[in-house]
Amino acid sequence: MKTIDLIFKEDAEYIQPEDYLRAAGESLFLMLVVGAITSMIFVPEVFKSNPILERMGYNNFCVGFDMAPATYFAFPFGILYVYFSIQFSIYDRLRTVIVGERLVSWKKNFSIITNNIYIISIIGLPLLLLVSPMISIWAHSLLFLQIVVVRAFVVLANFFEHPNPSSKYKIYVYTYILFSTVGFSFAIANYINFDNLIANGANVVEPLIPINLARGVDYFWFFLMFLQSIVAEPGEKIYVRYNKMTQT
Amino acid sequence: MKSIKLLFNPDLNEVLPEDYLRATGECFGLMVFSSLIMTFLFSQNLFFDNPILDRLGYNSIFISFLSYSPANYGALIFGVFGVYFAIHYNRFDLLRTRLYSPELGNFSEKFSVYSNLLYLFSLTCFLLVIFLSPEKYPWPNILIFIQFIFFRSLVVIANYFEYNEPNNFYKNYVILNTFTSIVFIAFILINYISYDNCYDSGRVNCASKVPIYLSIIIDYLWILQGIAYTFLPFQGPSIKLEYSASFDK
Numbered sequence: 183m184k185t186i187d188l189i190f191k192e193d194a195e196y197i198q199p200e201d202y203l204r205a206a207g208e209s210l211f212l213m214l215v216v217g218a219i220t221s222m223i224f225v226p227e228v229f230k231s232n233p234i235l236e237r238m239g240y241n242n243f244c245v246g247f248d249m250a251p252a253t254y255f256a257f258p259f260g261i262l263y264v265y266f267s268i269q270f271s272i273y274d275r276l277r278t279v280i281v282g283e284r285l286v287s288w289k290k291n292f293s294i295i296t297n298n299i300y301i302i303s304i305i306g307l308p309l310l311l312l313v314s315p316m317i318s319i320w321a322h323s324l325l326f327l328q329i330v331v332v333r334a335f336v337v338l339a340n341f342f343e344h345p346n347p348s349s350k351y352k353i354y355v356y357t358y359i360l361f362s363t364v365g366f367s368f369a370i371a372n373y374i375n376f377d378n379l380i381a382n383g384a385n386v387v388e389p390l391i392p393i394n395l396a397r398g399v400d401y402f403w404f405f406l407m408f409l410q411s412i413v414a415e416p417g418e419k420i421y422v423r424y425n426k427m428t429q430t
Numbered sequence: 431m432k433s434i435k436l437l438f439n440p441d442l443n444e445v446l447p448e449d450y451l452r453a454t455g456e457c458f459g460l461m462v463f464s465s466l467i468m469t470f471l472f473s474q475n476l477f478f479d480n481p482i483l484d485r486l487g488y489n490s491i492f493i494s495f496l497s498y499s500p501a502n503y504g505a506l507i508f509g510v511f512g513v514y515f516a517i518h519y520n521r522f523d524l525l526r527t528r529l530y531s532p533e534l535g536n537f538s539e540k541f542s543v544y545s546n547l548l549y550l551f552s553l554t555c556f557l558l559v560i561f562l563s564p565e566k567y568p569w570p571n572i573l574i575f576i577q578f579i580f581f582r583s584l585v586v587i588a589n590y591f592e593y594n595e596p597n598n599f600y601k602n603y604v605i606l607n608t609f610t611s612i613v614f615i616a617f618i619l620i621n622y623i624s625y626d627n628c629y630d631s632g633r634v635n636c637a638s639k640v641p642i643y644l645s646i647i648i649d650y651l652w653i654l655q656g657i658a659y660t661f662l663p664f665q666g667p668s669i670k671l672e673y674s675a676s677f678d679k
Contacts (some may be wrong), residue, residue: 418675426668
């Protein structure tokens, strides 16, 4: 697992920024699994009734860690996710600077700007554990959805930076962008629809987007995230030499 | 601010591990400061009535107000970045030790590696105080804080052992910090246990067992030592960096 390697056996000679993205994906996976198992043991009722289920018509993977005590167990993995994501952004930005000469100006700027925005955006993940759907469903969901959108830009910027991407990589990136955008739109549409119908006096609300379609897009987005480490082609390695400072 | 510079515009030619320590201090300082400001703005009653005040007899500015919304939202943001910088301080500090003191003993290095790893785990757990309110979970809330005090003192000792020839000021600091940490933990435990015993025996107004002025002195001394460690120059040399990028070498 990259998560274990990067914490305990970090390579002293080179840095592969994409390794950190992969470790972040693993941390998110662990967060989902640990959260779901804890919820199944301590609060199984959360899977039968929750604000996301009411609006979307199905249980999103994140439902597993939305309620205490699952939140507490999921949180340390959330911290790992933030750590690896920030590391990826910093190293990816560093590589952009190092290989800057071969990049056209807009690609370089696009990469640096998206990496910087991602550093801020990623804090939404631990924050959404604190702002549970029961406190504010809109704040909770928007904290997650903004990460989905910003991450899509990061993946796109990484693709633009690659000197020689394969067709497989190209198809992956455009599919990922498509599913990120559609998933975001589906969620917003269902949430607005729910609010409007409730405001008009409805007791039970049918989701606007067909449940199986929304669920398919949602689950496939997660699948694409985990597929990234297999399909996405890593860019250059950053070779680093550490030395003592010489007296001047 | 060091934290902003390290995140968005770090020096590509050299790294000074203490910059990360200072950024950690900035973030934890902002975490505590923001919790006080938000509590002052939105829930002033907490200054006069909260479970930690009931048990200790005074408001501990570090821990008392981190668990209440909306103060905990800001605290979490700063806290997460604080943990991030702390991880890097430990990484670079260890790297520097290996560069400058390759003759460092096996015990010192292992002690440093393991205590730093435990400290990182401890820091991550510490942020759980933001989720666990002292009303509902008084003991988990305070035990998380206690483990943080303990592992922090351990890592201060471990970092001291990394130096081949530490000066007397540093040595005295480490001794004082270890003493303060142990006494602080003891005072907290005594006050919490005596409060529980008092409450269980049916009494209503349970005063803190340790004299309040003593607890306050130790608490604030511990905080001052944390600030001193973060911002005073127990500073080693920088590490020179050289980067290149290619697909394979």
